[in-house]
Amino acid sequence: MVTEEDIQNATVELLRKTVVKLPADVEEALRKAYASETDEVPRMQMKTIVDNIDMALKGNTPMCQDTGVTIFYAALPKDCKVDVEKGIVEGVRKATKEVPLRPNAVHPLTRKNPGDNVGERMPFINWKVHGKDYIEITVMTKGAGSENMSQLAMLTPTQGLKGIKEFILGAVLKAGSNPCPPTILGIGLGGSSDIAMKLAKEALLRPINQRHKDPEIAKLETDLLEAINMLGIGPMGLGGKTTCLGLNIEYAYCHTASLPVGLNVQCWAGRRGTVRIYPDGRTAYPTHER
Amino acid sequence: MPKVLKTPLSEEVVRGLKLGETVYMEGVVYTGRDEVHLHALEYLEKGKKLPVEFKGCALFHCGPIMRKTGDKWQAVAAGPTTSSRMNSLEPLFIEKFRPGAIIGKGGMSQPTVDAMKTYGCVYLAITGGAAVLAAQGIKSVSGVEWFELGMPEAIWILNTGNFGPLTVAMDAHGNSLYAEVNAKVKENEKKARQRLGLA
Ligand code: SF4
Numbered sequence: 001m002v003t004e005e006d007i008q009n010a011t012v013e014l015l016r017k018t019v020v021k022l023p024a025d026v027e028e029a030l031r032k033a034y035a036s037e038t039d040e041v042p043r044m045q046m047k048t049i050v051d052n053i054d055m056a057l058k059g060n061t062p063m064c065q066d067t068g069v070t071i072f073y074a075a076l077p078k079d080c081k082v083d084v085e086k087g088i089v090e091g092v093r094k095a096t097k098e099v100p101l102r103p104n105a106v107h108p109l110t111r112k113n114p115g116d117n118v119g120e121r122m123p124f125i126n127w128k129v130h131g132k133d134y135i136e137i138t139v140m141t142k143g144a145g146s147e148n149m150s151q152l153a154m155l156t157p158t159q160g161l162k163g164i165k166e167f168i169l170g171a172v173l174k175a176g177s178n179p180c181p182p183t184i185l186g187i188g189l190g191g192s193s194d195i196a197m198k199l200a201k202e203a204l205l206r207p208i209n210q211r212h213k214d215p216e217i218a219k220l221e222t223d224l225l226e227a228i229n230m231l232g233i234g235p236m237g238l239g240g241k242t243t244c245l246g247l248n249i250e251y252a253y254c255h256t257a258s259l260p261v262g263l264n265v266q267c268w269a270g271r272r273g274t275v276r277i278y279p280d281g282r283t284a285y286p287t288h289e290r
Numbered sequence: 291m292p293k294v295l296k297t298p299l300s301e302e303v304v305r306g307l308k309l310g311e312t313v314y315m316e317g318v319v320y321t322g323r324d325e326v327h328l329h330a331l332e333y334l335e336k337g338k339k340l341p342v343e344f345k346g347c348a349l350f351h352c353g354p355i356m357r358k359t360g361d362k363w364q365a366v367a368a369g370p371t372t373s374s375r376m377n378s379l380e381p382l383f384i385e386k387f388r389p390g391a392i393i394g395k396g397g398m399s400q401p402t403v404d405a406m407k408t409y410g411c412v413y414l415a416i417t418g419g420a421a422v423l424a425a426q427g428i429k430s431v432s433g434v435e436w437f438e439l440g441m442p443e444a445i446w447i448l449n450t451g452n453f454g455p456l457t458v459a460m461d462a463h464g465n466s467l468y469a470e471v472n473a474k475v476k477e478n479e480k481k482a483r484q485r486l487g488l489a
Contacts, residue, residue, distance in 0.1 A: 041310060041467070044455055045417050052420035064419040065355045065367035100366060102355045103441060113440050145372045145395075145418065165486045173479065177396040177468060178372050180418035227482040231475050236418055237396060238457065239471040269419045 002135065002277055004087045010275045010283050011091020011137065015070070016099045017288045018273030019062040019141055022053060024290055025207035026184070026245065026270040033182055033235070033242040042240025049235070049268055064269045067101040068141035070123040071201070075130040075137075084135060085125060092116070092123045104144075126198075138205060138274040146179035146267040152197055155259040164189070164261050165224065171263050172228050172244070177237020180267035184208055185228075185247040188262035189217075190254035196262035199250040204266050208246025217249050235268075245270070292455065298346030299390030301410040305462045313414065314454035315427070318447060319393070320344070321352040323371050325443035327379040329436060334386055341435035342445060344387035348414075351376060351394035353442025355421075356431065363431040365448065369421030370395040373413075381405035393456060397468035403460050413460035415467075427453030 022030075030053065034046035056063035070092050074084055093116045095101055103115045105122045117123070130136070151171045155163040168187065175183075188199025211218035225247040234240025245268065254260060276284045295303065297317035307313065320342055322330075333340055354368035373394030376383075380398055383389070384405040391411060392398070395418035406412060416424060428448045435445040459467040483489050 041457060044312065044457070048417040048420045048423055048455060052417070052423045055422040055426070059422060061422055061425075062355065062367045063422060065353065065369045065421040066371070066419075067355070067367075100355055100357060102353070102367075143419075148372070162488060165488055169479075169482065169486065169488075173475065176472070176475075178374060180395065223486060227485040230478055230482040230485060232478045233471065233475055236415060237471060238415060238459065238467055239474065267419060 002082050002279060002281055004083050006277060006281050007082060007084055007087025007135070008091040008094065010277050011088050012095045012098060013283070014137060014139055014273050014275040014285065015091070015095040015101065015141070017285055018139055018271050019067045019099060019101065020060055021057055021288055022063070022270065023207065023272060023287045025209045027053060029208060029245040030182075030268060033245065036242065037235070037240050039240060041238050042234045042242070045235035045238060045240070046242070062099065062101070064143060065102055066143035066145065067099075067104070068143045068271075069105055070117060071140045071142055072123055072125040073128070073138040073205070074125055074135070075128045075132070076135055077133050078129060078131065080135065088123060088125060088137065089118055093118050133279055135277040136274060137277070138272065140201070140204065140272045143267055143269065146183065146265045149175035149179045149265040150200070151263045152193060153261045154193060155261055157257065157259050159259065161220075163259070167261055168224055168263060169227065172231065172233070175265060176233060179265045180269070181233055181237060182235055182242040182245045182268050184245050184266040184270045186264040186266065187247065187249040189249060189251040191252035191260060192254065192258075193260050195252055196260035197264070198262075199252060200262035200264035203248040203250040204264060204270070205272055206248045208248060208270075212249055217251060221247050221249050295391070297348050297390070299348065300346065301390070304390045304410050304412055307412050307458045307461055309458055309461045309465045309467055311458045312455050313458060314452050315348055315393070315450050315456060316453065317450060319348045319350050319450050319453065321350045321354060321444070321446040321448065323351050323353055323443060324375055325439045326436065326445055327376055327383055329439065330387065331379065331382060342447065344389050346388065346390045348391040348393055349389045350448070351392065354446060356441060356446065363434060365425045365428040365431060367421035368425045368428060369419050370416045370424070372396050373398050377402065384409050384411050397459055397466065403464060403466050403469070406460055406462055407464040410462050412458055412462050414456035415459040416454070416456050424453070427451065
């Protein structure tokens with residue numbers, strides 16, 4: 001039987017791994033970007049990033065001081081009896097002290113900071129029931145520099161594909177150096193206003209070296225990525241070849257009269273992690289086994 | 291060998307820095323972001339004395355993760371925060387307090403470039419998110435002021451050595467690497483639009 005304490009411990013470990021080490025696809029993309037930069041300024045920016053991820057791993061410390069707010073995705077077995085929510089919340093509290101994580105979560109109006117990353121609806125947990133026998137918890141520790149560059153556009157169907165491209169290009173230009181480029185972009189097409197934004201963030205959970213299974217969506221992913229990397233914003237906005245490491249799109253059917261497009265901007269520190277907790281209490285961290 | 295800048299910075303040293311140059315910092319660096327700017331200007335208005343002397347200092351746009359062992363603070367991760375959030379306050383801050391260098395990420399807008407030219411200050415870009423590397427350049431933490439503003443918003447007094455690499459991204463003569471990049475991006479935008487069939 002999995003206990004609440006198992007969930008709590010797994011959450012602490014998951015958060016530690018997530019803020020210390022990047023998933024393989026992101027790390028690989030960063031190393032490639034470093035190798036591809038030729039000018040001195042962007043090369044140094046990429047070298048610093050690559051050196052930094054090595055040092056974070058070596059010292060078992062967070063790669064970036066902005067350990068974000070914790071956005072969770074939990075998938076539960078049908079007959080799950082353990083209080084997963086409580087386990088996650090207590091895990092966040094404990095991880096804030098032990099890892100440590102920066103206490104980022106504040107009241108939106110009073111800006112009061114409880115100091116433990118726990119408050120009304122935070123950590124935020126997206127729930128799903130899956131047919132498996134294990135509990136799967138995924139976390140994204142989302143920094144503000146990149147999140148603040150995210151946008152929603154409620155386009156009209158006549159604006160169509162062109163409108164989508166204009167919107168994304170415009171948002172990248174406007175974000176410029178702010179989201180710590182090279183970035184990763186998550187795009188949500190369709191649904192409704194809230195669904196488009198939710199899909200945009202979920203798109204960031206897919207490894208950036210995997211294209212969408214729908215060839216038309218996959219083509220749009222590639223087209224947008226190539227065009228964005230022609231802009232020359234470069235690492236940290238100081239110029240260079242790599243502005244975006246990867247771009248993923250997810251979609252949902254939408255109303256015939258609307259075309260919502262959500263953009264979620266992620267920085268080079270594209271941190272995401274998953275833990276599976278099996279019925280016997282065993283854990284596995286598929287994003288961090290390497 | 292890249293230049294090593296020692297704080298406090300003299301105007302002569304600051305004005306001698308070239309755009310795109312790589313430098314390292316040595317000596318005292320203060321952290322200060324949104325709240326420190328607001329607070330410091332408020333203190334000035336009320337004629338209250340500030341807990342630190344900003345003249346010739348290096349002000350670091352940073353909200354670090356600090357750990358206390360015994361009665362000593364240690365920097366765990368201390369990368370820069372997005373400087374543009376301070377765009378509206380920085381020109382006045384520079385005019386009133388005369389820091390020699392602002393360290394941050396992402397650059398700042400034209401009024402800050404202008405203030406830097408007038409009063410002799412530079413903007414040093416440190417790689418965003420590279421917090422472990424930055425923390426390594428922090429040899430010790432000698433104190434904290436305005437801690438009641440919260441860990442990320444307080445003034446942390448950092449003793450640095452070999453702190454960097456830092457890129458001179460806005461110099462004291464009105465030049466900005468960000469403005470140069472922006473001009474190029476404008477040109478490149480045409481090609482990108484063509485690639486997307488938007489031309
Ligand atoms: S945008 Fe990302 S890498 Fe940059 S400071 Fe924020 S969390 Fe760190």
